[in-house]
Amino acid sequence: MFSCEDVLAGLSDYMDEELTAAIRKQVEEHMVHCRSCRAVYDSTRKTLRIVTDTGAFELSEEVSARVAASIRAKIQQKS
Amino acid sequence: MSYIREAGDDSEFPTLLEIKSQFGFVPNFYRAQKLRPDLIDAEAGLVGAILITDRALTRRQKEYIFLVCSADNLSTYCVTAHCELVRMLGIEGPEPEQIALDHNATNLPGPDKALLDFAVKLNNHQKDVSGTDIDKLREQGFADEHILETVIMVGLAKFANFISIGLGAEPDFDASAVISQLSLPAVFSRSEKILNPGESQSPLIDEDVDLVQRTRSGGLDAFGELVNRHQRRIYRTLIAVTRNPDDAEDGVQNVFLKAFQHLESFQGASKFVTWLTRIAINEGLERLRLRKEVDSLDMAGAEDDVPFRPRDVSEWGDDPEQLYSRKELRGIIERELLRIPAKYRVPVVLRDLQHFSTEETAEILKIGVPALKSRLLRGRLMLREALAPTMGRRTAHV
Numbered sequence: 001m002f003s004c005e006d007v008l009a010g011l012s013d014y015m016d017e018e019l020t021a022a023i024r025k026q027v028e029e030h031m032v033h034c035r036s037c038r039a040v041y042d043s044t045r046k047t048l049r050i051v052t053d054t055g056a057f058e059l060s061e062e063v064s065a066r067v068a069a070s071i072r073a074k075i076q077q078k079s
Numbered sequence: 080m081s082y083i084r085e086a087g088d089d090s091e092f093p094t095l096l097e098i099k100s101q102f103g104f105v106p107n108f109y110r111a112q113k114l115r116p117d118l119i120d121a122e123a124g125l126v127g128a129i130l131i132t133d134r135a136l137t138r139r140q141k142e143y144i145f146l147v148c149s150a151d152n153l154s155t156y157c158v159t160a161h162c163e164l165v166r167m168l169g170i171e172g173p174e175p176e177q178i179a180l181d182h183n184a185t186n187l188p189g190p191d192k193a194l195l196d197f198a199v200k201l202n203n204h205q206k207d208v209s210g211t212d213i214d215k216l217r218e219q220g221f222a223d224e225h226i227l228e229t230v231i232m233v234g235l236a237k238f239a240n241f242i243s244i245g246l247g248a249e250p251d252f253d254a255s256a257v258i259s260q261l262s263l264p265a266v267f268s269r270s271e272k273i274l275n276p277g278e279s280q281s282p283l284i285d286e287d288v289d290l291v292q293r294t295r296s297g298g299l300d301a302f303g304e305l306v307n308r309h310q311r312r313i314y315r316t317l318i319a320v321t322r323n324p325d326d327a328e329d330g331v332q333n334v335f336l337k338a339f340q341h342l343e344s345f346q347g348a349s350k351f352v353t354w355l356t357r358i359a360i361n362e363g364l365e366r367l368r369l370r371k372e373v374d375s376l377d378m379a380g381a382e383d384d385v386p387f388r389p390r391d392v393s394e395w396g397d398d399p400e401q402l403y404s405r406k407e408l409r410g411i412i413e414r415e416l417l418r419i420p421a422k423y424r425v426p427v428v429l430r431d432l433q434h435f436s437t438e439e440t441a442e443i444l445k446i447g448v449p450a451l452k453s454r455l456l457r458g459r460l461m462l463r464e465a466l467a468p469t470m471g472r473r474t475a476h477v
Contacts, residue, residue, distance in 0.1 A: 005386060008386060008388075008389075008460075009386060009456070011456060011459075011460075012452060012455050012459055013452060015459075016437060018437065018452075021196075021199065021200060021203075025196075028181060028183060028184065032184060036392040039392045039393065039394045039395075040389045040392055040460075040463070042394070042395065043394070043395045043463050043467065043470070043471065044459055044460065044463045046395055046399060046400075046470070047459065047462055047463040047466055047470075048431050048459065049400075050399070050400050050408065050412065050466075050470075051412055051427075051431050051432055051462070052431065052432070052434075053400070054400070054408045054409050054412055056315070056409055056412045056413045056428075056432060057314065057318040057319070057327075057413060057428075057432075058311065058409075059310060059311045059314040059315075059328075059331075063328060064307075064310060064311065067306075067310060067328065067332055068303065068306050068310065070332055071303075071306055071336065072303055072306075074332070074336055075299065075302070075336070075339055076299070
């Protein structure tokens with residue numbers, strides 16, 4: 001029977017589907033009965049979803065165009 | 080509706096007319112194969128003999144085998160189509176979506192769960208299947224006829240899954256029921272891949288190879304295309320390391336100039352973007368050294384020996400992000416990410432924001448996969464903990 005510590009240790013792998021079927025099953029069986037592990041799993045999953053959907057540290061179009069032009073100019077200068 | 084052209088009118092194909100009379104329309108799965116009506120006929124015969132004709136297994140058991148395998152094979156088309164089919168047939172039992180997401184979390188009888196466990200194992204871990212698995216099924220009361228049909232059903236599911244994926248058949252059965260399952264308390268990550276089949280994190284082919292070759296042959300425009308394609312990713316990587324937008328902006332230029340200069344040393348052993356991101360990590364570390372900052376990627380901390388324990392285990396609402404505008408959310412994520420030590424922050428940014436695979440992230444950071452996984456876990460849990468006060472339901476402490 002998996003403990004909360006076992007589940008927590010495998011949480012990342014569980015979300016990335018990198019656990020074996022047998023361990024995945026143990027994690028899931030534990031979560032059916034453990035509200036706090038389920039809450040941690042659910043909120044971590046939502047955290048990653050928010051990070052993926054929202055993004056972060058975007059380069060603005062303006063800066064992006066300036067950087068691209070500058071790279072090109074420097075390469076042309078050297079060649 | 081699919082990747083290849085459709086030929087002819089539906090009325091020219093008796094089998095399609097028959098299918099249309101059952102569903103009220105011709106599903107894209109068959110439309111996509113109209114170039115070969117003879118194969119559609121053969122497949123319909125196969126489906127009829129294996130799935131529709133009842134012998135040992137019931138239709139319900141066979142549909143469930145089809146669902147769990149299709150979910151494991153990430154066939155959005157087959158999962159949505161057969162969830163709807165189970166409803167159309169009036170099959171009683173758990174919601175078909177729940178079977179697809181996680182049959183073990185349903186109230187199916189033990190023998191049926193064992194049958195589906197075996198189907199998933201055969202579907203995805205063939206090399207582990209042995210006579211012991213068959214004996215276990217016998218212990219659950221299944222005869223050889225049941226076992227034979229189960230094995231053939233797994234084969235049929237894989238057959239149909241690969242046709243739907245390979246031909247790009249667009250789901251045309253109602254997918255909303257599957258989507259609604261995302262609000263269930265225990266949703267398993269398998270479902271997210273089913274719903275986002277296009278978001279494969281690590282395409283096997285390096286799509287930059289052609290541009291790299293053209294750059295080597297003197298194509299400055301090709302290199303410009305590589306810059307446009309990857310500069311946002313490189314900028315994010317640099318911010319993750321340096322935490323400084325000015326450093327990151329300057330760093331992007333240096334990274335690409337270094338890449339251009341050393342392009343000959345790129346051998347193609349890893350993907351170009353992996354190689355480029357490694358240059359970005361080095362650039363960021365160099366900038367940290369110049370600033371004499373100590374937030375190193377490898378800095379060992381006493382906390383490494385102790386597993387991270389979440390303190391706030393309050394439940395979050397279904398869509399906590401709805402509480403904030405996109406701009407606000409981005410601000411919160413950026414602020415909290417930058418508070419996490421670099422050792423844990425950079426793996427999260429590479430893996431979860433840049434969508435590198437676990438192996439690629441480990442390769443970029445020049446650490447082993449186990450070390451990467453340990454840092455990633457801690458980083459994700461730290462970010463979750465940091466977001467909990469703004470996203471969690473404050474009333475639901477456990």
